[in-house]
Amino acid sequence: MRVLGVDPGLTRCGVGVVEGVPGRQCTPIAYEVVQSDPDEELAHRLLRLDGRLAELIALHQPDGVAVERVFSQHNVRTVMGTAQAGAVAILAAARAGLPVALYTPSEVKAAVTGSGTADKAQVTAMVTRLLRLDAPPRPADAADALALAICHVWRGGTRDKVAAALQQYRRGR
Amino acid sequence: MRVLGVDPGLTRCGVGVVEGVPGRQCTPIAYEVVQSDPDEELAHRLLRLDGRLAELIALHQPDGVAVERVFSQHNVRTVMGTAQAGAVAILAAARAGLPVALYTPSEVKAAVTGSGTADKAQVTAMVTRLLRLDAPPRPADAADALALAICHVWRGGTRDKVAAALQQYRRGR
Known part of the structure; x- marks a missing residue:
């Protein structure tokens, strides 16, 4: 299973692609941070991010996409x-016809470090170890996106199955 | 100048298209509310909204799009x-290559009612009068989208010119 993880951000958006099966070590495929200039018009920034994500999806052909769930409690x-x-x-x-799973930061942290309250350094260290990278991912923001992708591989796309079943059920009512 | 206004919402998204020139009465072209089911998966809801907006843009061929600026101070x-x-x-x-202008709710209210603190009923009443509609727009959420479109027509796309000039300046530095 190949998963593309996205740690969303307008100025810096982390993207990480890994391949693997639940319970086994994952293989890193690619990672990067899509950046945009805060001085630029919002429409251009969203368009650039959309264009780059579409390119990465077409290039790496993931089976699913995992995105960090955003909460309104975050920094306003x-x-x-x-x-x-x-x-x-x-x-x-x-748009690419791929299933999307959303994970909270604590779910991702728990999946890769065993603790839902792990700090950024712990997550980065575990991602580096789990993917057998020689050094922590650079830019650093890519580590969270890789962690999301690993989390989704290990969950084995369970969420999608649950969501699909629920939707089937609701449509059938 | 033809403008498509969008009052963004996930469950109910108002869309209104008007045509006109600054300082003159505007002509209503179309309005509707794009709805989605809160029980449905977020990806499907966003995809449906995107698809319908792309259809409306292709159908009505606006010269520009005006979207309400969202503030984090709103209901969390x-x-x-x-x-x-x-x-x-x-x-x-x-994506359709159209310029986008963002307006705060107070800017829109001030443009159509003369007061930045006008309530929803006043905005709806003024939109109905300004567009010479026989009755207030239904569904009601479309009124705000029409107000946004009127506001942008009356501003004569000034924002785009300012934004374009600024961008030109920044690129030239």
Whole structure:
């Protein structure tokens, strides 16, 4: 199973692609941070992010996309940009016909470190070890996206199955 | 000048198209509310909204799109959906190569009622009068989208010119 993880952000959006099966070590395929200039018009920033995500999806052909779930409790100054970037990522995946799973930061941290309250350094260290990288991913923001992708591989796309079953049930009512 | 206005919302997204020139009465072209089921998967909701907005843009061929600017001070329970729907609207316009202008609710209220603190009933009453409609727009949520479109026509796309000039300046540095 190949998964593309997205840690949404308007100025810096982490993207990481890994391949693997539940319970086994994952193989890193690619990672990068899509950046945009805060001085630029919002429409151009969203368009650039959308375009790059579509390119990465076409290039790496993932089976599914995992996106960090954004909460309104986050820093109010950045939450709008994060929500907007998240919407672009979810839409890019849906447009490509891919299933999308959303995970909270604690779910991701728990999946890769065993603790839902792990700090950024712990997550980065575990991602580096789990993917047998020689050094921590650079730019650093890519580590969270790789962690999301690993989390989704290990969950074995369970969420999609649950969501699909629920939807089937609701449609059938 | 033909403008498509969007009052973003995930469950109910108002869309209104008007035609006119600054300082003159505007002609209503179309309006509707794009709805989605809160029980449905977020990816499907965003995809449906994106698809319908792309259809409406292709159908009505606006010269520009005006979207309500979302603030994080809004109701925290709905702000995420509003931000996500807003991002989809801005992206749909940008993908179609159209300039996008963002207006705060007070700017729109001031433009159509003369007061930045006008209530929803006043905005609806003025939109009905300004567009010479026989009755207030139904569904009611479409009134705000029509107000946004009127506001942008009356501003004569000034924002785009300012934004374009600024961008030209920044690129030239």
